[in-house]
Every structure is written in C-alpha cells, then in structure tokens.
Amino acid sequence: MRPTTKVGDLEEFYGIVLDAPPQLTLDEAIRRRLGPLEVRVGRSVRVGQIELRIRSLTHRGAIDGLSMVILPPDEESAGGEGAEGPDRIDAE
Secondary structure, three states: OOOOOEHHHHHHHHOOOOOOOOOOEHHHHHHHHHOHHHOOOOOEEEEOOEEEEEEEEOOOOOEEEEEEEEOOHHHHHHOOOOOOOOOOEEOO
C-alpha cells in the first residue's frame, strides 16, 4: 500500500469508512495519530475500519510502505480483544 494514497480514495475503492479527513494521505493520517516521534517500522494504527502497519521508511523517515487489514464489522465496532478503543495504537 502506498502512503501517498488519499483516505477518500481508499474509502471509495474498498467501500469502507475511515475516521480521518478524506483529503489526507495515509502517511498524514498515520502521523496525526502517532505523532512524528512515534513513526517507525512495525507500528500500527487503527483508522476506522482498517489497521495500517508501517512496513518501511525512507532514510529521511518518510513512510515508504504500508500494510493494511480491513477489520470485520464486529471487531471494528467492539474494538476487538484487548483494544484500547477506536484509536488503538499498537507497538511492536
């Protein structure tokens, strides 16, 4: 997944709802959730119905690659086991 993909484009393509402004890129949405000092390989962030995981960074620290998981509706609404709520951030 490219970090330059717009939130709105992802919502439209997959028919999902994300809790981020549609004009943001995925990179921007992740940075808003994590904060600039927390962006690193292996971090994941939940954005509405998906979880994005940072797979790679450039030598300058820009997000270079992402993986995405579309969460089942029951997990999305319930937060899943061990979740901290809709803005859950996991570190590995």
